[in-house]
Amino acid sequence: MKPATVHRLGQLQLKILQVLWAQGESTVASVQGSLDEGRDLAYTTVATMLRKMEGRGLVEHRSEGRLFYYKAKVSEDDVTKGLAADLVDRLFSGSLSDLVSHLLTTQEVSRDELERIERLVAHRKKESSKPRRPGSIPRSEMPGD
């Protein structure tokens, strides 16, 4: 199921989703408590945001007594993919290598990171001969860290 326009997620919404991905079903209080220690938002702020997000189909809740247990309705993969694809699209007309190129030339990238990327690409090249559905590469086949 493709849940409405995953891109254009705000800072807070993303943070909330990350909390929900990390801990699964959570009450408002729990989400509030798990959000950045730095900023402490009012309980009602988090509650309101969750309700708004539910309206957008990003999360859903289940009642247990008076309590609401919220859980993410969109997967981390979908969101990540959506945001990343959106960026690549908007900035580089879909060219992944252009993005990587840009990142490599303007960002600080450790030699370690470079080598990880190199392994990933090499691995993916081998894979590309026997194509599969995206995202279905099992962990066990991923190049080691």
Added chain:
Amino acid sequence: MKPATVHRLGQLQLKILQVLWAQGESTVASVQGSLDEGRDLAYTTVATMLRKMEGRGLVEHRSEGRLFYYKAKVSEDDVTKGLAADLVDRLFSGSLSDLVSHLLTTQEVSRDELERIERLVAHRKKESSKPRRPGSIPRSEMPGD
């Protein structure tokens, strides 16, 4: 000078900047004409947006007679870097390879792209022994396409 929070650029603002990067100084009419053929925005919409963007320091203008010639005040590199870095930060706690990994496993990536990336990484690895300011790799040293 670091121009205020380059991330959180809207769709239209980015499009406008892209037009300005591509054609340099442009009048409102010219920008309007160069925006996606699909959607035709009112002249005043573009003008208003440009004025708002000027307020945020994204563009600036120069008058010539009654005409305003707008030009981007932020470089494409800065914006791209800002947006990409922001994304990498927010989604992958700053790990570039995690982003690339994700993109490689969930996106359709042609063999061509893979090879370009491979060359880029290899090139960057060689470079990394003699570090330089980011972004200063001359065209002539870039791996061929």
Added chain:
DNA sequence: AACGCACTACTACCTTGGTAGTATAGCGGC
């Protein structure tokens, strides 16, 4: 000189993210 066109300025309005206060309701304890 007058008219109209083209361009900028101002204002307005909608949406959405974000933030939070106030109102309401139900459960547990005394």
Added chain:
DNA sequence: GCCGCTATACTACCAAGGTAGTAGTGCGTT
């Protein structure tokens, strides 16, 4: 049975992106 705690509902605001209408103004043409 009432009190208060606390969780949800409702309402309100602000900022910013986006969209556009209307007002004002000056230049070129006739």
